Amino acid sequence: MHVIDMGHDVYKANDKVAEKNKKKLDKYQVFSVNVMGAIGSGKTTLIEEAIRQLKDKYKIAVIAGDVVAEMDSSRFRKLDVPTIPINTGKECHLDAKLVEKALDEIDLSNTDLLIIENVGNLICPVDFKLGEHLRVVIVSVTEGDDIILKHPMIFKTSDLAVINKVDIAHAVDVDAEKMRDDILSLKPNVPVILTSKHDWESLETWISFIELGVKEAQNR
């Protein structure tokens, strides 16, 4: 019997590809956002709003991850931005290799902002970096106010947290402020934004956060 040392780290293999993706994006001064969150948290809607407001100022491309079908990507295409759908099949997250492949189909020299909509899931995307500059987690009040403490790692590893659909918090008997406190107890100082698609001011905060990143990338 022989023992063979391997020392192969499965996640690090993904991280290496993610680093490569990030370098490629940096070369073209593209700011990339990885949008994570559960099914129905409002990822697609918040991305659509950002695209609507920013597409005249910046060149935007989208990678839309879905298990099957192309419903989300067709919504982005309607806004007239280049969109690459990724169907993961049975997989519950995007990984760096899938994004690497999608990047080949995007004209990066003609892109300022790349938005990556991850598959709807609060668990699996945590372990897989994609090469993004900003990791965003979107959670809605409809998921219940214990959702954050049930999924601590996605909040620990995100650079921005969005609590969405706050206009209906009362109807679903949820305290959005408690959700904010829970996020901050897991990751003090992480920016937390409360949003509703019916509240323009809250959407402006979300959009300006992304715009800030694009401007920084262009000045690098």
Next chain:
Amino acid sequence: MHELSIACEIFEQVMSTAKEHGATEVKHVTLQMGRLSHTNPEQLSFCFNVLADESIAKDADLIVEMIPPSLECECGYKGAVDEKKIRENCEFESELLAYAAVMECPVCGKPAQLTGGRELIIKSIEIETENQD
């Protein structure tokens, strides 16, 4: 399903290493898994065995060693999380949450950077070869 894609990666890596070393059978595969990685050892083992069904690894045992989280702090501390503090944290029900919540430096108390505990490493394999030494 998360575990199947990871099991595929493990299976491919194990088989290529086994082949390089002229293996006739893979007896054991030892993995190191961070306690904060979102991977379930039992599901992973099940998926691996399904994939290995018609290969030289069909009877292989998947041994999983769990790795506790480790931290690095701006005060200079490098090391494990404070396990005692986790046990005190009884209001948190799950172990994962307890770990995530107490990722603060056991020396100065500031929130610390997580440096380990999320890895998934194929540490080693034990194989049989035709020409035993």
